Amino acid sequence: MNSIKTKEMTNFRWVMCALLFVATTVNYLDRQVLSLTWKDFIAPEFHWTDDNYGTITAVFSIVYAACMLFAGKFVDFMGTKKGYLWAIGVWSAGAVAHALCGWLTMHFEGYASVADMAAVQTGSAAALLIATTSVWLFVAARCVLALGEAGNFPAAIKVTAEYFPKKDRAFATSIFNAGASVGALAAPATIPLLAQYFKDAGIGGGWEMAFVIIGGLGFIWMGFWVFLYDQPEKSKHVNSAELTYIHQDDDEPVAKTDAEEKKETQIPFWSCFKYRQTWSFITGKFFTDGVWWFYLFWAPAYFSDQYGYKSSSSEAIMLIFTLYAIVTVLSIYGGYLPKLFVEKKGMNPYGGRMLSMLIFAFFPLLALFAQPLGAISAWWPAIIIGLAGAGHQAWSANLFSTIGDMFPKSTIATVTGIGGMAGGVGSFLINKGAGALFTYSEAQGSAFSFLGFDGKEAGYMIIFCICAVAYLCAWMIMKGLVPKYRPITK
Template sequence: MRNVAPGSGQDGDHAAPASKFGAGIGRFRWRVCAMLLAATTISYIDRQVLGVLAPFLQDKMGWSEVQYSTIVTAFQAAYAIGLLCAGAVIDRFGTRIGYALAIGIWSLAAMGHALATGVVSFAVARFALGLGESGNFPAAIKAVAEWFPQRERALAAGIFNSGSNIGAIVAPLLVPVVAATFGWQAAFLCTGLLSATWLTAWLITYRTPDQQPRLSAAERAYIGAEPATAAARVPWLQLLRHRQTWAFAAAKFFTDPIWWFFLFWLPKFLHAKYGLGLVQLGAPLIIIFLLADAGSIAGGWLAGWLIRRGLSVNRARKGAMLLCALLVLPVMFAAKAGNLWLAVALVGLATAGHQGWSANVYTLTSDLFPRRAVASVVGMGGFAGAVGGMLISTVIGLLLQATGSYVPVFLLAGGAYLFALLVVQLLVPRLEPAALDDQPSTGDHTSGETTA
């Protein structure tokens, strides 16, 4: 799942160049960005603890495959619900308190896993974790809007969003060592304490630029130099009338669940297929998610390179998506891989393809919609992806319980992206922008890149 900074692209018409303010502007805003990066990293560590520990908790607790899928689904259901209301809550209470509420909930939920004793209690803890974590990206995006001029928002968003990949790498490095040394409860308590530590620092240090006493006058002027722009949200009912909305939602619905599968079932697969112990899981998972990080960067770069080479946005975007979909295709054979490292290579290639795909899918929103509609479209797509994740979790649980084989699951994962690309092509064959009823004749589309 993975999440982005909607509407954070550059707008050269209103951007105030740094040179106008001289060399001594200050860098306090980048400290804020570092805190957002840390929060995003922690959120992905927290959500992946269960996945890393799954094969051992399942043996200890006696969970069936369906019961484990129920626990995973609880997180995804809460995440979907949270995406519908998190933005409104954060707007109501402000970034400082809204973000604090979100991370406070997920910190308590993360530590609450240590008290769980069965399916119901784990599901309750996962539901609370998903509800809290759904506020991370809306709050971080709002903080970027408050602290960065428009010309720097895409960069700031890209930096904090990279925490999703960092967290996916840190979790298999940290969690097995803590669990093997102090017990599985300690792994949940440790990551929950990380969240609580961040929350304390956030409440102490975060203020809006106009209320931050440590901010220099020059940097405050630089941040506030651009004129305010209208930020009226486009109603969902209006957006649902456009096939462009359905194209983005379909792309998320069919492919986000594959990423959830990698996060929550991959350690179970490696344990079941190759007999890896708790500490032994670390190296394969780290390699897989390092490849995912590389894919995220390369996938976003490829479309831009193709456009600079003279291809239309339509051909460049879909060409990049096609290549990423083809990178995922060989994962169909992962369940039958003859040795561990071949399986790691196939899955790593697939995670790289997913992240490159996701970078381009999110950029579809700025290809197809004016800036003021991007946040709403991304929210709708995120909801669709979370619902797809709930469905795939149930299907995986039933398949594994009935057959004991990961073969059909990997077959499903390998073909999902090509199928999703076909749906996108049928709905938006030329990537023509949506003609919103109230859209100005001059348009306000942005082609700024976003990442997954």
């Protein structure tokens, strides 16, 4: 707004955005500990197969999906401050709980040490029992993690809607959503090295302390949140100029109170499903969230399986680091593109977002070349997956912002949770399917082929093909459901 003197304006909204960024970074660090330690640290102790790991990630995804369905409503009910505290407290406790799984397996199965479990003959009945027990213990810890993590994005999107006008929300979302990339970026440079350090120091298998240290970061964040967050109307850090800027989309310069807003615009939970806008968001999340989670959960194993790079090796660290560096740098601009369309082309925010999402939907098509070019060098799939992942993160930032475009603020967290549930279901399907496919294709060897690839390589090629086309399919369905800007005014 030209009438606002930006030089006199406080910029506390960006402090809030920074807090959301850190929370999302911690969120993804906690998710990545397992994916970066299971293949080379955990699997040898518990005799896991790809299918075992696929089961753990799939159950995490479906529990996350179920929790997301109600997490948004919980955040709306509890309020942003308390809701976010509960979420990160629970998921941090769940992250730390993973460290107990080895000790519990050892005692449940009656072994004197982890080394005794690892020494059991692979494929034997004893090994199968160890694998089964450990898998379900990890599943239990993963369920607690999923319960808490389900609250992150509903709360973060609600904060973004509270602190930013519509034209800035995609950019703010892309910044805090980049925490997913930064978390994934920091993870390979820290987690395998932590695990290796503590393993060499003789503290368990090493991976346990990685879970404890990374999981503990969330408790530190909670202290900052308690002292810094408040609604912008009540915050001592937000002056009148910034408050006017934040509420520039409102009919009145100051937003209604929570009680007034809830009374006038609250949409009952089940009533959300009668709107095409809700189903458009559900579609976008269902088709694409699983793609990102596949890259997140399986990339370290991919470079270990296909190229022999152990996750703690310098080669694997550089490959994963490069992959997520590309994602991090490029994805931030994803939220800026619709801002240009709105300010330079005069488009409405929803129209600018949908055009941006169409552009970003073409990036994942590059995944079709990851496996073929991998025959030349492992760097090609790292770069390609990085570009595809950047497309996803840019897509995701704009997809989240469509909720704020069309739903009242009191319902944003609820709809975010519903969409997150759909994304979790999609992730369950792709992770469980990938684990089963990789185990089967590896066992079949040359008898299993696809597009010129045999065995496990063929399995990876199939999943890459699915990841490549998911975004364009989602965009076409979304456009059919909500062809143009149509806010819900109830």
